[in-house]
Amino acid sequence: MTQFKICGLNDFRNASAAIEAGADFLGFVFVPDTRRQILVEKARDIIQECRKQYRSDCPRIVGLFADQPLKEINHTIKTCGLNFAQLCGEEAPSYWELVDSDVIKQIRVGDAESLSELVSDVRHQIGLVVGRGCTPLLDKNEPGLLGGTGSTFNWRIAAGVSSDYDLFLAGGLTPGNVGQAIETSSPWGVDVSSGVEENGEKTPGKIRAFALAVRQADR
Numbered sequence: 001m002t003q004f005k006i007c008g009l010n011d012f013r014n015a016s017a018a019i020e021a022g023a024d025f026l027g028f029v030f031v032p033d034t035r036r037q038i039l040v041e042k043a044r045d046i047i048q049e050c051r052k053q054y055r056s057d058c059p060r061i062v063g064l065f066a067d068q069p070l071k072e073i074n075h076t077i078k079t080c081g082l083n084f085a086q087l088c089g090e091e092a093p094s095y096w097e098l099v100d101s102d103v104i105k106q107i108r109v110g111d112a113e114s115l116s117e118l119v120s121d122v123r124h125q126i127g128l129v130v131g132r133g134c135t136p137l138l139d140k141n142e143p144g145l146l147g148g149t150g151s152t153f154n155w156r157i158a159a160g161v162s163s164d165y166d167l168f169l170a171g172g173l174t175p176g177n178v179g180q181a182i183e184t185s186s187p188w189g190v191d192v193s194s195g196v197e198e199n200g201e202k203t204p205g206k207i208r209a210f211a212l213a214v215r216q217a218d219r
Contacts, residue, residue: 001215001218002182002187002188002189002190002214002217002218003024003025003168003188003189003190004022004023004024004025004189004190004191004192004210004211004214005023005024005025005026005027005062005168005189005190005191005192006018006021006023006025006026006027006192006193006196006202006207006210007026007027007029007036007062007064007170007191007192007193008027008028008029008036008193008194008197008202009026009027009028009038009046009202010028010036010038010042010046010202011046011202012046012049012050013204014202014203014204014207015046015050016050016053017204017207017208018059018207018211019050019054019057019058019059021207021208021210021211021212022211022215023059023207023211024059024060024189025059025060025061025062025084025189025191026047026050026059026060026061026062027062027063027064027086027191027193028043028046028047028061028062028063028064028080029063029064030043030063030064030065030068030073030076031064031065031066031068031088032068035200036193040075040076040079040080041079043063043080044079044080044081047061047080047081048081051081060083060084061080061081061082061083061084062082062083062084062085062086062104063076063077063080063082063084063085063086064086064088065085065086065087065088065089066087066088066089067089067090067091068089070095070098070099073085073099073100074098074099074100077099077100077101078100082101083101083102084101084102084103084104084135085099085101085102085103085104086103086104086105086106086137087099087103087104087105087106088106091105093128093132096132096134097132102133102134102135103132103133103134103135104134104135104136104137104168105129105134105135105136105137106137106139106170107122107125107126107129107136107137107138107139108139108140108141108142109122109138109139109140109141109153109154109157109171110141110153111141111153111154115154115156115157115160118154118157119156119157119160119161122138122157122158122160122161123160123161123164126161126165126167130165135166135167135168136165136167136168137167137168137169137170137191138153138157138158138167138168138169138170138171139153139170139171139191140152140153140170140171140172141153150172150194150195151171151172152171152172152173152177152181153171153172155169155180155181155184155185156184156185158184158185158187159184159185159186162185162186162187162188163186165188166188166189167187167188167189168187168188168189168190168191169181169185169187169189169190169191170190170191170192172194172195173190173191173192173195173210174192174195174196174210175195175196175206175209175210175212175213176213178190178192178195178210178213178214178217179213179214179216179217182214182217182218183217190214192210195210196209196210
């Protein structure tokens, strides 16, 4: 079954909706000066309430970071009890190894005239990530932005590597297109943020619709 992550959460209502919809991962953004940024203390309270209410059914918790001091990241991991740190910046492999949790490393996928060359480049980057014991996440490359833009990339790129590696597919996924994305690329997991928002805010209805689309694609 395809794993799925609901990312950019900032309240218990939507975190609870994600859990009840069967999410495998909950994502909280700790990147400063971004629209979905959540304060560490608020995230800690939401996560604690999720674990209190749902116990063993609580999904794994992911914190998103980008080029932040290692001490700050590890403090957040400890405070919130994060299972994963998702690194969305230009962090070097030597940095990944010093993070006090499992790591998901974002790989930004751009455009190229040659699909085969792009697949080869992405495969190389994934190999570096997996070789360090981390999980790769493919997202659309938008110059100057870290992700969460609602833009897709060519899913055939992911299809060219997903049979060999467990990877997350992100970038512009919605309840309306995630089924096609899964059919095209067969990723281990899918990641959504803007695709379950309405007027910039998460909604339980869209979260449930996304989960249903994932499960229908699996069937």
